[in-house]
Amino acid sequence: MYEAFRDAAGGGLAGRLQLVALPACALTTPKIDACREQTAVATDNLLQSGLLRGQVMVAPDPAGGASGRSSGVEDLEPVVYAVASGTEGPDGDFGATAIAPTGDWTVGIGSGDFTWSEPLPAVPLPQGGSGSAPALSYSSGSVDGRTTNENPQASWAGLGWDVSTGSITQAFESCDASAEACYYTGTGRYSIVLNGQASDLVAVAGQTDQYRLRDDPGWQVQHITTLTPPTPSAWIVTSPDGTRSYFGWADASTQSVSERPVQNATGGLDTVPWRWALSHTRDTSD
Numbered sequence: 112m113y114e115a116f117r118d119a120a121g122g123g124l125a126g127r128l129q130l131v132a133l134p135a136c137a138l139t140t141p142k143i144d145a146c147r148e149q150t151a152v153a154t155d156n157l158l159q160s161g162l163l164r165g166q167v168m169v170a171p172d173p174a175g176g177a178s179g180r181s182s183g184v185e186d187l188e189p190v191v192y193a194v195a196s197g198t199e200g201p202d203g204d205f206g207a208t209a210i211a212p213t214g215d216w217t218v219g220i221g222s223g224d225f226t227w228s229e230p231l232p233a234v235p236l237p238q239g240g241s242g243s244a245p246a247l248s249y250s251s252g253s254v255d256g257r258t259t260n261e262n263p264q265a266s267w268a269g270l271g272w273d274v275s276t277g278s279i280t281q282a283f284e285s286c287d288a289s290a291e292a293c294y295y296t297g298t299g300r301y302s303i304v305l306n307g308q309a310s311d312l313v314a315v316a317g318q319t320d321q322y323r324l325r326d327d328p329g330w331q332v333q334h335i336t337t338l339t340p341p342t343p344s345a346w347i348v349t350s351p352d353g354t355r356s357y358f359g360w361a362d363a364s365t366q367s368v369s370e371r372p373v374q375n376a377t378g379g380l381d382t383v384p385w386r387w388a389l390s391h392t393r394d395t396s397d
Contacts (some may be wrong), residue, residue, distance in 0.1 A: 113194060114161030123202030128194055129154040130165040135189035149195060158201070167192055225251040226309045231274070248273050248309045277305035277389035279312070279346050279358045286374050293374050303332070305348060305356060305389065346387055353395040359387030 117125035130152040137146045155164040168190075198206030227249040249272050268274045282300040283292035301312040303324065312332060315321040322332040331349040338345060346358035359368045367388040372380040 112161055113163065117161055120196075122205045123200045124196055125158060125161070126156065126200030126202055127196045127198065127205070128156060128163060129197050130163055130167070131193055131195045132167070133191045133193060135191055137191050137193075149193075151197070152192070156200075163194060223251075225249075228304075228309050246274075246304070246306070248304050250309060273304065277303075277356060277358070279303045279387045281383075281385050283373055283385070292371065301334075303348070344384060344387075345390075355393045357390045357392070359384065360390040 113125065113128055117128075131149040132152055133149055134146050136143065140146050152165045152167060157164065198204060229247040231246055247268060251271060280302050282295070282302070284295050286293040301322065303310060303312055308324065308326070308328060310324040310326045312322040313325050315323060320334045320336070322334065324330055324332070329351040333347045333349075334344065335347065336344045345360050348356040348358070350356075367390045368384045369386040369388070370382050371385045373383050373385075375381050
């Protein structure tokens with residue numbers, strides 16, 4: 112019976128309980144790995160009554176004489192039976208998900224930000240064409256950054272997760288005396304997600320419009336601020352093979368720039384871009 116502790120933990124514990132067999136040394140030397148090896152026993156879990164039922168082999172008591180023995184049972188090695196939780200039950204599978212070798216993860220040494228990127232199946236391209244690979248991306252830093260002046264809602268992919276073909280995002284800080292967003296002092300803070308890469312952008316020394324990735328794959332990132340509406344600013348990312356990715360080249364068809372109000376130096380509000388989505392790409396054949 113496990114009724115007394117069926118709710119001792121979450122994750123549908125009661126439904127995952129099962130009988131297991133361990134070597135007898137589990138009682139005397141449990142720190143030895145071999146003594147903790149569990150062998151699952153076929154178990155019927157009667158949830159409503161809080162009862163586990165299974166068939167086990169029990170060696171006879173040597174003091175009981177030969178009358179209590181059956182053929183082969185007297186040769187059994189001593190074992191210990193216990194109740195343990197498995198990974199699956201009626202409420203689902205709670206086992207650890209295998210980390211796919213196609214995924215890419217990093218941890219920022221200075222910030223502690225954990226990022227993960229899992230490529231998704233690529234969209235078929237036209238003959239001779241090129242494009243970026245969509246990816247499911249996660250950033251723990253994006254969760255930490257959800258303050259009162261930001262939209263606290265998770266994306267449809269989940270809290271900290273995002274799915275896009277690529278984007279460049281500008282971060283803002285909280286203002287001292289209001290709930291508005293303010294610019295960071297000095298250089299703007301930007302990050303990029305493209306082709307399975309998720310990284311902060313670092314300004315190139317001595318340049319006002321050139322950036323590189325913190326985990327630099329050799330991309331050249333240029334921020335263009337001299338355009339005219341409907342494209343007040345945009346980005347071009349050039350990879351080592353010459354492919355160019357254009358972010359925020361807005362028109363009625365792409366709608367690739369997202370804007371938000373930000374408090375300026377005089378206390379007023381400016382409506383400025385905060386995310387530039389990937390508009391299009393051009394390879395060396397274009």
